[in-house]
Amino acid sequence: MLVCSVVLPLVAALGLVLGGPSAGRADAASVCAGRPAKTVSFKTGELRVYKSRSYACAIAVAKKSGPRRAMSVTLQARGGSPVVDRGRYTKQAGPVTVHALNRCVRASATISGKSGSTGWILC
Template sequence: MATAGTGRLLMHALAVLVATGLLVLAGPGTPRAEAASTACSGRLVKTVAFSTGELRVYKNRQYACAMTIAKKPGTRRAMAVSIQPRGGRAAVDAGAFTRQAGPVTVHALNRCVRASGSVAGKGASTGWILC
């Protein structure tokens, strides 16, 4: 038989678990679109929209970063993003994602870059930019 002290301890533990669960479900309070837009550092220099999503390219002093964002997040589908500096190898992120592919980053100090992205087989590319 449980004593009054044990009962209070169990109730306190249950209250802590419920409060923790509610905080986890509530999340940080930041909308997902805003959270996704800050995944790459630097300033947004190019956005290319296509029927199933958009490709975003960011640049800071030394690096360029790209990510593909789904127009309708939620269902897992094929997504890809790549960014390549002129004369260098492409950085690629591809797979089955629910919201975004990337971010992928390359060193791009004084170099042109090109980026491409796709969601569910439809996509877009930038051509050479930041030259």
Template sequence: MLAVCLAAGALTVAAPGTGQADAASVCTGRPAKTVAFATGELRLYRTRHYACAIAVAKAPGARRYMSVQLQPRGGRAAVDEGRFTRQAGPVTVHALNRCVRATGNVGGATVSTGWILCR
């Protein structure tokens, strides 16, 4: 009985950190645009109603400041920022019939798109 409880406790500790990170690491929809910059890539995805963005480091490893911002025209920006090892995001906004603009930052290098993905 004690072995079962210990095993269940180990699963509880290990599962949230691994499963949630994998599930939240990608955007849904079709790839719409990728913008490369010195330290990473800003990737944008689009579905019929939503746009999604992530900023991905070219060289994952040590924790460093990363951010991604996605704003629909006339709407509020969605932002994810912090010290990450691989990527910032995903962030998603409602973008039906609206342009979006995105900004990505990995380790101090920044890229911005201007208004894109207009329909």
């Protein structure tokens, strides 16, 4: 019994230190590596673009979680083919990643028929 009274509080404390109270939330951390480079808000959500040393990553995040609906996110490095994640999701489309060392990228997102895009960025 002594083991349970010592171990359980330690496990709970460790969870708060490592993850914090919002660790389970979808918006608590990005699924893309790198630093935020650009955010484009539109009526139904946001397009978020991240940049690491060699790569760019993009996700489309709905303003409100809800029933499955049409979402897509596209990311293209200049001179390359676009990478697309398209489907019916509840909260987010993506991530999509492209190699972008010394290359401009452009991104776009659509959620429930409304869209946003960046034009060429990170040049």
